[in-house]
Amino acid sequence: SKIRESILEALSSSDNSYFSGQELADQAGCSRTAIWKHIEDLRSSGFMIESRRKKGYRLLGKTDELNENNLLVGLKTETLGRSVLFLESVESTQKIAHRLAQETAPEGTLVIAEEQVSGRGRMARSWHSPKGTGIWMSLLLRPSLPPQKAPQFTLIAAVAIVEAIKDKCDLDVDIKWPNDLLINGKKVTGILTELQADSEQIHSLIIGMGINVNQSAEDFSDDIREIATSLHIESDKTFSRAGIVQEILSNLEKYYAVYIKEGFEPIKEIWEKYAVTIGRQITARTLNKEIKGFASGITNEGVLKLIDETGETHLIYSADIE
Ligand code: BTX
Numbered sequence: 001s002k003i004r005e006s007i008l009e010a011l012s013s014s015d016n017s018y019f020s021g022q023e024l025a026d027q028a029g030c031s032r033t034a035i036w037k038h039i040e041d042l043r044s045s046g047f048m049i050e051s052r053r054k055k056g057y058r059l060l061g062k063t064d065e066l067n068e069n070n071l072l073v074g075l076k077t078e079t080l081g082r083s084v085l086f087l088e089s090v091e092s093t094q095k096i097a098h099r100l101a102q103e104t105a106p107e108g109t110l111v112i113a114e115e116q117v118s119g120r121g122r123m124a125r126s127w128h129s130p131k132g133t134g135i136w137m138s139l140l141l142r143p144s145l146p147p148q149k150a151p152q153f154t155l156i157a158a159v160a161i162v163e164a165i166k167d168k169c170d171l172d173v174d175i176k177w178p179n180d181l182l183i184n185g186k187k188v189t190g191i192l193t194e195l196q197a198d199s200e201q202i203h204s205l206i207i208g209m210g211i212n213v214n215q216s217a218e219d220f221s222d223d224i225r226e227i228a229t230s231l232h233i234e235s236d237k238t239f240s241r242a243g244i245v246q247e248i249l250s251n252l253e254k255y256y257a258v259y260i261k262e263g264f265e266p267i268k269e270i271w272e273k274y275a276v277t278i279g280r281q282i283t284a285r286t287l288n289k290e291i292k293g294f295a296s297g298i299t300n301e302g303v304l305k306l307i308d309e310t311g312e313t314h315l316i317y318s319a320d321i322e
Helices: 002-013 021-028 032-044 068-072 093-102 146-168 231-235 242-260 265-275
Strands: 049-052 056-062 082-091 110-122 126-129 134-141 175-176 179-183 186-197 202-212 279-284 291-300 304-307 313-316
Touching: 002 021, 002 032, 002 056, 021 032, 021 056, 032 049, 068 082, 068 242, 082 093, 093 110, 093 134, 093 186, 093 202, 110 242, 126 134, 134 242, 146 175, 146 179, 146 186, 146 202, 146 231, 146 242, 146 265, 175 265, 242 265, 265 291, 279 304, 291 313
Parallel strands: 082 110
Antiparallel strands: 049 056, 110 126, 110 134, 134 202, 175 179, 179 186, 186 202, 279 291, 291 304, 304 313
């Protein structure tokens, strides 16, 4: 809200000085009681704000800092994220993860950055990754599987992220096949699974996850403002990114183990619960054609099944869906 922003702007405008409730109220154009209420809300969303009698309020810090420590303290996984590389600013975490994969980085290595200056999506599209507001990370896995299985990992990651957002932010997220997560029809997350493989076997699999967390609408560039959203925009709360990352890694570790043991089917069932693409009339745009039809489900491999008006079933491996 405007009041929150005004308070935060004032409190962060100078290091170490106090602002009285009255000063904050004047600046925000509201009552002192409203200020007090908003300060409480800010605290519950992770801002450490000190209040002293006769002095006022002072911002001590934000728990939403991302660093290796914050990511490791409280991490519940055995392997995923145990080796973490945190960077301030990178071109793309995917690029770095690819390089580490060629070296001897262990399974579960996580590359995460405050900012990406050329974050990427599928098919050479770009992914807007402004500083300090979102989760921009790439996870390295080394499953012994043939390369055709790689797309399933996008769906596994989708389920892990949806459930993490549900738990940590109490928000319902829909999956749009294959790699978008939406809230109220707008994109909150994109997933990009890439691999290094030969024709028989995956050497490394890199799952890139971009999650809009604390952005306000103004933080999005004009070209995506209409289609993008953030967890903050949808809930009016500010979230600890480290907490969300940890939850995603726990979920991913759990589902990865299920997948290795029992295959894709159990994951598919959960995925379908969250998918909006299924059971609808859609248009799938692939690289070389456009097919309209009814999305009847996904196969046990994670491939989309589309029935066109003649009743013919098409298997869609990769496409943009409308
Ligand atoms: P995609 O190709 O499905 O989506 C890319 C499209 O999404 C863009 O063309 C644009 O319209 C829109 N878009 C761009 N940035 C955002 C944003 N922040 N929020 C919502 N919509 C946006 C999706 O590709 C896969 C994205 C993966 C991003 C992660 S971040 C960590 C890792 N590093 C990296 O370079 N990519 C991955």
